[in-house]
Amino acid sequence: MEILLLIVAAATWALMSVLVKKLSGNYSTLQITIMSAFVAIICLTPIVIVRRQVLMRIDFTSPLIISCLFCIGVVSTALAFIMWNKGLQLTSASISGLFYVIQPIVGTLLGWLLLQEQLTWGFLLGTVLIIGSVWLVTRFDV
Template sequence: MNKSQGLGMLLLSLAASIWGGMFVVVKAVVTIIDPITLVWARYLVALVGLGLACHWSRLTWHIRRRDWPLLIAIGLIGNTLSIGFQETGTWLTSAQLGAVVTSATPTFIIIFAHLILKERLTGLKIGAVALATSGVLLIVGVQLTGRQTLLGAGCLIIAALTWALMSVLVKKATAYYPPLQVTTIGTAIATVCLTPIVFSQPKTLLAIPWFTPQVSLSLLYLGLISTALAFVMWNRGLQLLPASRSGVFFLLQPLVGSLLGWAFLDEALTPGFVLGTLLIIGSIWLETRFSN
């Protein structure tokens, strides 16, 4: 493992861990702001941070005409559809079911990376993903209770598929453009797409207490940390590693989410939490130790 691979693994791990913490923050505001409006608002905040970062980085904004379809697809598939379906699915069901369905994302990434990028399928990749997925299932369990619905589960499956496809497309785009630029364009496209939907219900928009500490601080975290910073980290990590190897690190998200839910929301940890954690760590060790 060289330095660039080590940096890629670190960035992917940090991004996934930040997204794990995001569930705690979302729970604090999802009863006040509906999922689609929440995604739109966090993107607006993120665009401010990303715009400043682009200005300080003095990026060159020349985009080849033939690359615009790829960049637009990233914004539509990843930033718009995947995040929108993920928030909606979690809202309709539960964070636990969301984590279970999320565990399918690495498998989808391996498939898309093989089909689109022609990355080689190996037993190590498949084994590491299977190990990490087993860990997620042990951590969150598979018992579905409460508000879980078929619609919510369907939304989460679509979210997992579209996130996997987006990750592979980002790997392709960052071969030509900086991750900061790819992230900014994708976020801008998603914001433009969501704006008509949000403004179609002006009364709901005006009724939200935007400037209360609970809402404003949550949006600052979701926009600047969970979106701007974490997306740039994830996209940079994808640039440094094969796309098919990124999925294992994505599964740190439910691990961190479960820990923070226990620490801040008094959510119980399942008996399999310790074993599940060891399996996820073991899968990352396999990736780190034996992958080229």
């Protein structure tokens, strides 16, 4: 089931990248990001309504919860999407998709830097394979 969900996530991310590229000629990066947020709100609201019991247990007045929501909402989501959408305006969707596969490397390095997580030989091997594949595609236009 997890693999199916990962495939669906990759397909919808690719679809979003193509749609953002098509819209970038008519709308600004911020407008596209706001439209994306509204679509997400519409799609996720039914799930939130069904799972509202979970939300009722959270103290949204806690400074820790407020700061976490701010960091996730503004820095990790809004700012990242604005930068991604701007990148899509400046390059083709096929090239920008290559940068998507670099996210695990960045995430692991941030975990090592900020959370003192251990780097393994598997990470090194995966990094070499990912960077090698990106290099091959950009170098030889595979």
